[in-house]
Amino acid sequence: MTVKFNNVYVSDSYTIASVYEKDGPLSSCFDKVYDKDLYYGEDTFEVAEEKLLFDSIKKLITKTNLVNKDIDYVISGDLQNQISASDYAMRNIDIPFLGVYGACSTFGLGLLIGSNFIDGKKANNLIVSTSSHNMVAERQFRNPTEYGAPKKKTTTWTATGAASILITNKKGKIRITSATAGIVQDAGITDVNNMGAVMAIAAADTIRRHLNDLKIDASYYDLILTGDLGIYGKKILIDYMNELEIDLSKNYEDCGLILYDINKQNVYSGASGPVCSALVLCSHILKEMEKGKYKRVLFVPTGAIFSPTRVFQKSSIPSIAHAISFEVVI
Amino acid sequence: METYIYAFLFCGFVCMVSQLILDNTKLTPGHVTSLFVIIGAFLDIFGIYDKIVLYCGAGAIIPITSFGHLLIHGAMDVATENGVMGLALGIFDLTSAGISVAVCMAFFLALMFKPKH
Numbered sequence: 001m002t003v004k005f006n007n008v009y010v011s012d013s014y015t016i017a018s019v020y021e022k023d024g025p026l027s028s029c030f031d032k033v034y035d036k037d038l039y040y041g042e043d044t045f046e047v048a049e050e051k052l053l054f055d056s057i058k059k060l061i062t063k064t065n066l067v068n069k070d071i072d073y074v075i076s077g078d079l080q081n082q083i084s085a086s087d088y089a090m091r092n093i094d095i096p097f098l099g100v101y102g103a104c105s106t107f108g109l110g111l112l113i114g115s116n117f118i119d120g121k122k123a124n125n126l127i128v129s130t131s132s133h134n135m136v137a138e139r140q141f142r143n144p145t146e147y148g149a150p151k152k153k154t155t156t157w158t159a160t161g162a163a164s165i166l167i168t169n170k171k172g173k174i175r176i177t178s179a180t181a182g183i184v185q186d187a188g189i190t191d192v193n194n195m196g197a198v199m200a201i202a203a204a205d206t207i208r209r210h211l212n213d214l215k216i217d218a219s220y221y222d223l224i225l226t227g228d229l230g231i232y233g234k235k236i237l238i239d240y241m242n243e244l245e246i247d248l249s250k251n252y253e254d255c256g257l258i259l260y261d262i263n264k265q266n267v268y269s270g271a272s273g274p275v276c277s278a279l280v281l282c283s284h285i286l287k288e289m290e291k292g293k294y295k296r297v298l299f300v301p302t303g304a305i306f307s308p309t310r311v312f313q314k315s316s317i318p319s320i321a322h323a324i325s326f327e328v329v330i
Numbered sequence: 331m332e333t334y335i336y337a338f339l340f341c342g343f344v345c346m347v348s349q350l351i352l353d354n355t356k357l358t359p360g361h362v363t364s365l366f367v368i369i370g371a372f373l374d375i376f377g378i379y380d381k382i383v384l385y386c387g388a389g390a391i392i393p394i395t396s397f398g399h400l401l402i403h404g405a406m407d408v409a410t411e412n413g414v415m416g417l418a419l420g421i422f423d424l425t426s427a428g429i430s431v432a433v434c435m436a437f438f439l440a441l442m443f444k445p446k447h
Contacts, residue, residue: 019447037446135445145445149359150352191356 002180002213002323003112005119009172010165010326013282014060016052018160020134020267021279024260029283030161032059038135038160046080047088049133052162053078054089057129060164071095071166072123075114077106078131078274079140079158085131095127104199104228105182105303106130107163107278108322112179115324118169125169131162132273141308142192154194156230156272159259163278174289177327180210182320184305190316192306195272196233196256199302202321203229204240206300210323211246218246222294225285227277227301227321228256230270255280255301277301289328299324337389340382344393363394370398400424 017030019038027033034040034052042048057074061067074093076086077100090097102109110128117123135145137158143149167176185202203226211218218224218241229237234254241248255277256270281299288294302321311317348362357365373379379399383390390396401421408420422429 039444135447145447147359152353 002178002210003116003119004178005115005176007169008115008118008176009168009170009329010174010176010286011125011168011170011172012060012064013163013165013286014056014063015163015279015283016056016059016161017279017283018052018134020157020265021159021161021259023265026259026280026284029287030279031063031283038133045133045135045139046084049078049080049085049131049136049160049162050088052133052160053085053129053131053164054092056131056162056164057089057093057127060127060166064166066125066166068093068095071125071127073098073114073117073126074129075100075110075126076129076131077101077110079103079133079137081140085133085136086129101305102274102301102320102322103303103305104132104195104272104274104276105301105305105320105322106274107281108227108299108301108324111165111167111176111299111324112181112322114167115176115179118167121169125166127164127166129162129164130274130278132158132160132275134158134160134273137273151268152193153268154191154196154230154232155268156195156228156256156270157260157267158273159271159276159279160273161275161279163275163282165278165282171329173329174286175327175329176324178210178214178325180206180213180323182206182322183209184318184320186316186318188316190311190314192308192311192317194232195228195304196230196269197236198304198306198317199227199319199321200229200233200236200240202319203227203233203237203300203302204244206321206323207241207298208244208246210298210325218248219251221251221296221298221325223285223296224248224252224298225277225281225300226252226254227303228270228272229254229302230256230268230272231262232269233302258284274301274303286326289326292328295328297326299326333385333387333389336386339389340386341389341393344395366394367398367401370395371402372398374399374402397425397428 078085187201259271306317404423405421409416
């Protein structure tokens with residue numbers, strides 16, 4: 001179902017990116033780049049990701065001239081077991097914390113929950129955060145460096161960074177107008193190296209239901225932005241949508257293809273990870289909206305919500321996508 | 331001179347087959363490695379792999395197929411002296427140096443280095 005919101009606004013955001021993102025086309029858009037290495041002075045990659053997330057939340061609060069007690073909730077999630085980057089980062093921030101997990105759709109899930117809180121007048125300001133770290137995600141889901149194996153061309157490259165966004169009930173330039181929660185889909189695919197194909201079906205279903213519920217056409221949006229489908233997932237989604245007679249040829253793009261320069265950087269079929277779509281949205285798309293390039297944007301982060309154990313047991317991979325609609329207030 | 335060419339061709343062929351398997355099936359690098367060990371072991375029947383080694387030299391000894399071939403060789407050698415128990419006693423005879431070095435090197439390198447990218 002699609003929920004409409006009346007008084008949810010985007011206040012500000014803070015993005016931190018890392019080594020690989022710095023070489024991409026958005027390098028000048030991030031608030032901060034930690035580019036010395038992937039440890040940032042910590043001992044392990046897991047702690048390094050915690051630092052990314054912690055810094056992005058702390059610096060967002062400073063950037064917006066608020067203090068901890070002004071923020072009602074932090075909603076955050078990541079790719080580590082038991083979303084530990086978020087859990088551990090929040091040890092040192094005294095704001096009520098809601099941990100959420102939606103794999104690479106986590107940021108959309110957080111925005112959806114947060115917008116409901118604010119629209120229902122249960123909160124005034126809240127922060128939605130997410131992070132991912134390339135080396136942590138590889139160890140968690142795919143090939144750790146030590147495995148030393150070549151990757152398939154359908155593989156996506158987990159982005160490293162953290163993004164936090166402050167949403168509020170105070171009037172601002174960009175309003176969150178509606179959100180559609182995803183339904184879990186399963187295309188019967190078991191290959192963990194082909195996430196685009198796994199998630200395209202979820203994106204297709206969510207976009208279709210969103211447009212149907214609001215009785216609007218795809219051309220209503222200046223931009224429809226999926227999370228991290230990559231080169232192949234993007235093609236599959238366009239195919240699906242053609243069959244549904246929804247035309248995405250003019251206003252559709254995928255965050256996984258925006259974050260990196262696919263031709264120059266060796267990132268296989270594109271960027272992925274929860275922070276991929278969050279970085280592109282916060283550091284690039286929302287700024288373009290403020291400048292007036294886009295008026296209406298539908299943000300559809302996609303997630304493959306699988307467990308590595310179930311993959312070894314040969315279960316197929318479920319996926320989900322949430323749609324969040326942003327509009328510039330005139 | 332011919333050995334060099336055969337070595338190049340054979341080793342290249344093994345690599346090409348494994349790349350084809352990786353690209354066109356869902357098998358992981360772990361599967362492919364195990365598969366090639368088994369193929370090497372099977373090729374030891376009738377001494378086929380020995381003949382390949384004779385012609386291709388290092389081209390046949392370097393790839394992982396040689397590991398399977400050495401497993402069978404070790405097992406069969408000791409089995410001819412000690413009977414059936416020899417199969418289990420001898421299976422790692424010829425490969426033990428490789429395994430020991432791999433284990434020890436992995437340990438020391440892990441102490442010295444951290445993964446970067």
